Amino acid sequence: MQETIETRIRRLEALVAIERLIADLGRAFDSGPSAQALRALFAEDATFEIDRYGTLTGRDAIAEGVAGNADTGFSWTLHYLVSPRIDLSSDLASAEIGFMLWEPASAASGKAYWIGGSYAARAAEIGGQWQFTWLRLNAELISHYPEGWHDMPAALAEA
Structure with a gap:
């Protein structure tokens, strides 16, 4: 059965909204992380499984748990x-x-790391907004970078 133009448009709008949800997740992680920004991305009863590091259940626990990690885990990402x-x-x-x-x-601690992996997730449209209902991080690479991050070279700062 052929989809109507309205259904096709709804499908495209949903895909764009979910791509934005993924982008907003990265920005929320990298902005402190921001508990306020994270709250908006998760359903009230969502679950976030963080590889072998634990599980956070509920929007508030996810937001506070991730934001609280900056003090003892990763302070910049x-x-x-x-x-x-x-x-x-x-x-x-x-x-x-x-x-x-x-x-x-x-x-x-100030040490630099490279991290690589994958996410699996489920999302739903809740009250007109796409939110994660389940998110799992599979951290397949966490490698210390002993050289650490460097300041921008002066020649680039002057450009």
Whole structure:
């Protein structure tokens, strides 16, 4: 059966909204991280499984847990969330999602790290807004970068 133009438009709008949800996740992680920004991205009863590091259940626990990690875990991050694969449900109300992670980070100790892995997720449109209902990080690479991050070379700062 052929989809109507309205259904096709709804499908495209859902895909764009989910891609934005993924982008907003990276920005929320990298902005402190921001508990306020994270809260808006997760359903009230969402779950975030963080590889072998634990599980956070509920929007508030996720937001506070991730934001609280900056003091003892990673104090600075730069998430590159790429190659999203979005499989929408037939009613366009939920989706199964996968995307990749590449991330330079600094630990609270000041040590630099490279992190790589993948995310698996489920999202749903709740009250007109797409939110994660389940998110799992599979950290496949966490490698110390002993040289650490450097300041910008003076020649580039003058350009």
